Amino acid sequence: MKAIVYERSGGSEVLSLVDRPVPEPGPGEVRVRVVVSGVNPTDWKSRSGAHGQSGAQVPNQDGAGVVDAAGPGVDPARVGERVWIWESAWQRADGTAQEYVVLPERQAVALPEHASFDLGASLGIPAMTAHRALTLAEDAPARLAPGALAGRTVLVAGGAGAVGNAAIQLARWAGATVLTTVSSPEKAKLAQAAGAHHVVDYRAQDAAAVIRELAPDGVDIVVEVAVTANVDLDLAVLADNGTVAFYADGSGAEVTLPVRPSMFRNLRWLGVLVYTIPDAAKVAAVAAIQDAVAAGSLRGGAEAGLPWHRFPLAQTAEAHDAVQGGAVGKVLIDI
Structure with missing residues (x-):
């Protein structure tokens, strides 16, 4: 699979497009085929070394896609579910700037049929x-x-x-x-x-x-x-x-x-x-966001005041630079 990786801190030039094996989910995990990855300020800041991460890292916390494999202990019915992803790269080496990502199942949240993957990738952080x-x-x-x-x-x-x-x-x-x-x-x-x-x-x-x-x-x-x-x-x-x-x-x-x-x-x-907020606050936030999206009260795109700026996976560096440069709206990467 294709993935964006950096192995040292620095500017966006440290990001590279590489081939990696498709990962397998472990107990309590799902594998998501990522459709859209969302970029946040903490993504470029982490890459620049502001948050002290080291070692090989796939960037980007947020994204959206489809569950395509379930690990032991996960309901197999989740396979095929449309989801939005939160906190993929926090204290983990695998963010959403790749074709497939494995993560704890609670971090892949059901996305209603009426909600686009673009919206899903804009939620999260x-x-x-x-x-x-x-x-x-x-x-x-x-x-x-x-x-x-x-x-x-x-x-x-x-x-x-x-x-x-x-x-x-x-x-x-x-x-x-x-x-x-x-x-x-x-x-x-x-x-x-x-x-x-x-x-x-x-x-x-x-x-x-x-x-x-x-x-x-x-x-x-x-x-x-x-x-x-x-x-x-x-x-x-x-x-x-x-x-x-x-x-x-x-x-x-x-x-x-x-x-x-x-x-x-x-x-x-x-x-x-x-x-770093309490776990209970994360759980409450995810549940409320899920409810608001289901009700059609949390939307995205220019019609909702959040223009989308799109980049292909190979241009993740340019996407990071756009966020760092203050792009108004949400920067998305099509995987």
């Missing part, structure tokens, strides 16, 4: 990150469902990104009032397509003033992509007992939090990295 961020607020549910966030106001920073898109859709499905910030009219259209109730262009508007006008009592949850850059904005718009769930460090490696306002207003500042 972005949607699980969004779910975790939306369930960290005071008295928040452990698992999202219709009505679970009713009466709450959510601010999604960067609503045109992959996590932002998933957060808008999941929050809307769960009954929240959803506001989002973007940096251009083009991105505003994407956030609107995702289902945000209100979109604020922070480069063209006084974001704090507009958000406070839209949410006079403040925002309950901020799903934050740039906590260093947005700390003042978050402070200005948070409700008392509000929560900022931040999941990226692209705006800087350090942030200074004001102690007294955070203490007096009982504000919560919580980091999110899907790979």
